[in-house]
Amino acid sequence: MMMRAIVFLGGCILLLGQFQVTGGLYGGIDTSNYFALLLGTMVATVWLLKVPRTLYWGDTVVFVLFVYLLVHACATHAMQSREFYLSVSYFTFYAVFRVIKGMRLANQVSIAVMLCGVYQSCLVLGQLLGYEASNHLRFVVTGSFFNSGPCGIFLAGVFVLAVAMMKKGYRKVGINLMFVRYVAACMAFCVTLVAMVPTMSRAGWIGALVGVMLLYRKEIAGRIKISRRWVIGGGVMGLMIVLTLFYLLKKDSANGRLFIWQNTITAYSKAPLFGVGIDGFERAYAEAQHDYFMKENALEQDNRYTELAGVVESAFNEPLALFLLLGATGGILAAIVLFLKLRRLTAYGCVAVSLLVASLFSYTFYIPSIAILFLFAVAQLPDRKIGTARYANVLMFGMMGVVALFFDFREYGHREAYREWKNNAVYYTGGDYQSIVEEYGKLYPVLKNDFKFLFEYGHSLHKAGRYEESNVILKQGTRHSADPMFWNITGNNYLALKQYDQGVAAYLRAYYTCPNRVYPLYLLTKLEGERGDTTMMNYYGRILLEKRPKVSSLAVDEMKFEIRKMLDVEP
Numbered sequence: 001m002m003m004r005a006i007v008f009l010g011g012c013i014l015l016l017g018q019f020q021v022t023g024g025l026y027g028g029i030d031t032s033n034y035f036a037l038l039l040g041t042m043v044a045t046v047w048l049l050k051v052p053r054t055l056y057w058g059d060t061v062v063f064v065l066f067v068y069l070l071v072h073a074c075a076t077h078a079m080q081s082r083e084f085y086l087s088v089s090y091f092t093f094y095a096v097f098r099v100i101k102g103m104r105l106a107n108q109v110s111i112a113v114m115l116c117g118v119y120q121s122c123l124v125l126g127q128l129l130g131y132e133a134s135n136h137l138r139f140v141v142t143g144s145f146f147n148s149g150p151c152g153i154f155l156a157g158v159f160v161l162a163v164a165m166m167k168k169g170y171r172k173v174g175i176n177l178m179f180v181r182y183v184a185a186c187m188a189f190c191v192t193l194v195a196m197v198p199t200m201s202r203a204g205w206i207g208a209l210v211g212v213m214l215l216y217r218k219e220i221a222g223r224i225k226i227s228r229r230w231v232i233g234g235g236v237m238g239l240m241i242v243l244t245l246f247y248l249l250k251k252d253s254a255n256g257r258l259f260i261w262q263n264t265i266t267a268y269s270k271a272p273l274f275g276v277g278i279d280g281f282e283r284a285y286a287e288a289q290h291d292y293f294m295k296e297n298a299l300e301q302d303n304r305y306t307e308l309a310g311v312v313e314s315a316f317n318e319p320l321a322l323f324l325l326l327g328a329t330g331g332i333l334a335a336i337v338l339f340l341k342l343r344r345l346t347a348y349g350c351v352a353v354s355l356l357v358a359s360l361f362s363y364t365f366y367i368p369s370i371a372i373l374f375l376f377a378v379a380q381l382p383d384r385k386i387g388t389a390r391y392a393n394v395l396m397f398g399m400m401g402v403v404a405l406f407f408d409f410r411e412y413g414h415r416e417a418y419r420e421w422k423n424n425a426v427y428y429t430g431g432d433y434q435s436i437v438e439e440y441g442k443l444y445p446v447l448k449n450d451f452k453f454l455f456e457y458g459h460s461l462h463k464a465g466r467y468e469e470s471n472v473i474l475k476q477g478t479r480h481s482a483d484p485m486f487w488n489i490t491g492n493n494y495l496a497l498k499q500y501d502q503g504v505a506a507y508l509r510a511y512y513t514c515p516n517r518v519y520p521l522y523l524l525t526k527l528e529g530e531r532g533d534t535t536m537m538n539y540y541g542r543i544l545l546e547k548r549p550k551v552s553s554l555a556v557d558e559m560k561f562e563i564r565k566m567l568d569v570e571p
């Protein structure tokens with residue numbers, strides 16, 4: 001009884017820890033979730049003391065993928081990145097959930113997950129009615145997430161789990177585990193069904209629909225009295241119709257994601273076997289988008305994707321992202337794991353499939369709480385036995401736990417640096433760049449993989465007149481971000497150093513990375529004017545004046561007004 005209570009409370013605390021905001025840390029929800037996950041990993045690793053005796057093929061391939069990740073991260077110098085810490089934590093949670101399955105305590109975690117879904121749904125409904133504040137200016141409801149999309153996907157996963165537990169039913173009414181699970185499932189079903197709608201998460205809706213249809217696939221086939229082949233065909237056709245309707249619902253958004261997928265595939269083609277590194281998505285994507293618009297000559301003529309381009313931090317398709325980051329080697333290993341696990345589709349398998357479907361259209365597994373739900377579902381799936389080999393499991397699961405503890409303790413100890421960053425950020429906002437340079441220099445060894453920190457540090461060095469040092473920091477920032485502002489500030493440094501050709505190259509890099517922004521054109525015009533090249537000054541200036549910005553603003557109007565004065569052009 002005590003063990004069941006501990007597992008239930010542990011599941012609640014783990015998931016609820018992802019929903020809290022720690023005000024003392026820089027980065028709000030994102031950073032607090034990050035450290036909550038690391039702390040959860042440390043506590044959960046204790047459960048690896050009770051590893052199962054039977055060795056399974058799925059667990060073995062997961063361990064091979066884990067070793068590949070370690071070697072890959074070492075080779076690509078990504079072992080200090082946030083993506084690496086999260087990844088090793090995910091492997092440890094998979095191992096812990098496998099132990100929980102072996103101890104037959106999955107029902108306790110399921111109840112904890114469903115109650116967390118109820119909590120999240122109540123937050124959504126409170127935001128919808130105006131009793132709670134949203135975490136995003138553009139969205140009325142976000143739950144405790146930073147965006148309504150991840151909130152909808154999490155609720156979709158909980159919804160499918162609730163339907164699955166309701167379908168399993170209970171044996172008798174009373175204070176017993178099966179009945180408590182059924183009551184929790186009924187509560188979660190009702191509130192998540194209502195709360196999913198205002199999130200407007202198309203990926204979540206599709207995932208929930210597919211998950212529920214798979215749960216009732218036999219009943220559907222029996223009702224309509226046709227073969228399984230026709231059921232599958234009809235399901236595929238129905239899904240295509242739903243996808244078409246959702247495409248028409250938000251056509252610009254859908255076209256934007258298609259463009260992102262296109263560039264992700266292009267980036268993957270440059271490193272197909274081993275990928276670009278677990279922390280290399282932003283860099284690889286920015287290069288692919290830059291090359292596309294440069295090839296299309298977007299400087300002189302916009303095309304249909306110009307207005308859709310942006311600063312992209314996710315592929316909005318997790319399988320594509322996995323192949324880009326870890327290459328075909330890592331992608332195939334992950335596919336083998338899913339094949340071994342999903343051959344027999346159980347209730348938990350339907351939950352996993354619903355989240356996998358949602359991951360085809362969103363950044364599902366970038367969110368720790370959703371990733372934990374997915375890992376829990378996958379860990380409960382049946383697997384093919386190899387034989388009895390307790391020591392092999394001790395080696396595999398123990399290595400996952402030890403590695404995660406080592407790296408997580410090291411990173412968790414860095415949380416003071418995040419607090420210092422937040423405390424010192426007031427100097428950056430206030431324009432005291434000299435103080436920023438001094439304080440950020442002390443934090444740099446710890447935060448050198450955080451692109452927000454690198455931008456503030458590099459920009460402050462520029463303002464302090466330390467142009468060469470600024471370019472070193474900004475160049476490192478381009479490894480972790482697709483934001484063209486890194487290149488704009490780099491160009492400003494070259495301009496201050498009178499290195500005009502390098503400045504032009506940096507500004508053009510910024511423009512082609514995101515050609516719907518007029519600021520690089522403004523900087524190019526100013527640079528050519530400073531070095532006295534009136535031909536190129538007029539060339540860039542007229543392109544700027546004819547450019548229609550993605551978002552009109554007072555700053556854009558002021559830039560165009562200044563360029564008209566430089567070129568002596570009437571408005």
